Amino acid sequence: MAARPEPGSGETPLVWERPEPPSRPAPSPLSRESIVRAAIDLADADGLEAVSLRKVAAALDAGPMRLYGYLSTKDELLDLMADAVYGEMVSPEPAxxxxxxxxxxxxxxxxxxxxxxxxxxxxxxxxxxxxxxxxxxxxxxxxxxxxxxxxxxxxxxxxxxxxxxxxxxxxxxxxxxxxxxxxxxxxxxxxxxxxxxxxxxxxxxxxxxxxxxxxxxxxxxxxxxxxxxxxxxxxxxxxxxxxx
Structure with missing residues (x-):
């Protein structure tokens, strides 16, 4: 596993290395996986222009500010979405x-x-x-x-x-x-x-x-x-x- 940046190192950890917020009781529980899945559903239906943190939050019946605990920017969301698609391509069998x-x-x-x-x-x-x-x-x-x-x-x-x-x-x-x-x-x-x-x-x-x-x-x-x-x-x- 890649070493995570030490506190005070000056390096901002990428979304892949940042832990998710602790789970808490809520009418609409969130996770990075559910956020990414909702964003992909929006993009599949109407393209990338339909994807925004506000629209993803609405699809999950959550306030937009709650998403910022899981990711910081729309670019990070796009990175997560792309990686999810790469996950569909990865196979345990040799190519x-x-x-x-x-x-x-x-x-x-x-x-x-x-x-x-x-x-x-x-x-x-x-x-x-x-x-x-x-x-x-x-x-x-x-x-x-x-x-x-x-x-x-x-x-x-x-x-x-x-x-x-x-x-x-x-x-x-x-x-x-x-x-x-x-x-x-x-x-x-x-x-x-x-x-x-x-x-x-x-x-x-x-x-x-x-x-x-x-x-x-x-x-x-x-x-x-x-x-x-x-x-x-x-x-x-x-x-x-x-x-x-």
Whole structure:
């Protein structure tokens, strides 16, 4: 267990190391777990913009000031929420027997968690997630490569993991942005294409976009599952080529 900062050390303990207030009789008992669960329910329903300490307190039938015994800021609440989602990804079983399988499994776990909790994509790639579950997820990624053939130096491990994570974050954010746009406009992809079809036809007829014409006419346009896996293959193949 990590050592807690000593009193007078000048270091402010993070929320992960601060004890919860002693439990006391109350019409609506509180805990960090119940606070985080209520915040996640709000975010799942209406996005991160729906999450505030006031709204979370109201959902728990408690006064907002009571929450400050469990966390200090909304940023701490977001950190706790993100770590709870990382907890959904952590598994006692190894992610895979080889580095490619392990990184693929972890990438899919991240994508599936973000599709369950779309707001989670907004927190990916931002501030470092140092909660226990976030660290466990990072440890699983690093340990899958560390010491395996070709990954003899920790810098190589870090570069490979960073490359995969960057792809996953970008792909997941793009997919969820498209889902949100579809809901906002009330039109699916086919309806959007039909609405913009006449304009695109006129622009493509100018001859200035020959490769784009080829994409529209000849590309297979697979579903999001296949697209995600295909892009991930390119990244993993690139890492394997670099190692050899």
């Amino acid at each position: 895979g027997q080889d580095w490619r399988t392990a990184l693929r499994t972890l990438a899919h776990r991240t994508r599936q968690a973000a599709l369950r909790h779309e707001w989670f994509a907004d927190l990916l790639g931002g501030r470092l997630h140092v909660g226990p579950n976030g660290l466990a997820h990072l440890e699983a990624s690093l340990s899958a490569l560390d010491g395996t053939p070709g990954f003899d130096h920790i810098d190589t491990v870090m570069q490979a993991v960073t490359a995969v994570n960057s792809y996953v974050i970008g792909a997941v954010r793009g997919e969820i942005t498209a889902l949100r746009a579809e809901r906002a406009t009330g039109m699916d992809e086919r309806q959007v294409q039909a609405a913009s079809g006449p304009y695109l036809s006129r622009m493509l007829a100018t001859g200035r976009y020959p490769t784009l014409v080829k994409v529209i006419k000849d590309a297979t346009h697979p579903g999001t599952d296949i697209t995600f896996d295909g892009g991930l293959d390119y990244v993993l193949d690139g890492i394997a080529t670099h190692l050899t």
